[in-house]
Amino acid sequence: MKSALFLVLAGISFTSATAFAKDQKATYTVKEWSCEGCAKKSTKALKQIEGVKEVAADLDKKELTVTYDDAKVKEAEIAAAVKKMKFNCD
DSSP states (O other): OHHHHHHHHHHHHHHHHHHTOOEEEEEEEOTTOOSHHHHHHHHHHHHTSTTEEEEEEETTTTEEEEEEETTTOOHHHHHHHHHHTTOOOO
16 A cells, blocks of 8 residues: 555656656757758767757758757757857857
8 A cells, every 4th residue: 555655656756847847949050060061060969968859950041950858958058069069159
């Protein structure tokens, strides 16, 4: 009986904690891209960040669109990762 109650309470706690996690989408302008290699490098690096779910690069627009779990990674961390690659983002 106690173990069943524990499982119910644990399930409620887990559900409550994950209820606040939400996918977010951010778009960054990356002016320094000069070729497809730059876009691919950016995409590959961002996909390595825990919490980043999807990265779409548009070389013509010089934009990165990132879908991420805001419970695992913050937008500022993603922008910092882009800047670390020596690309500025707006």
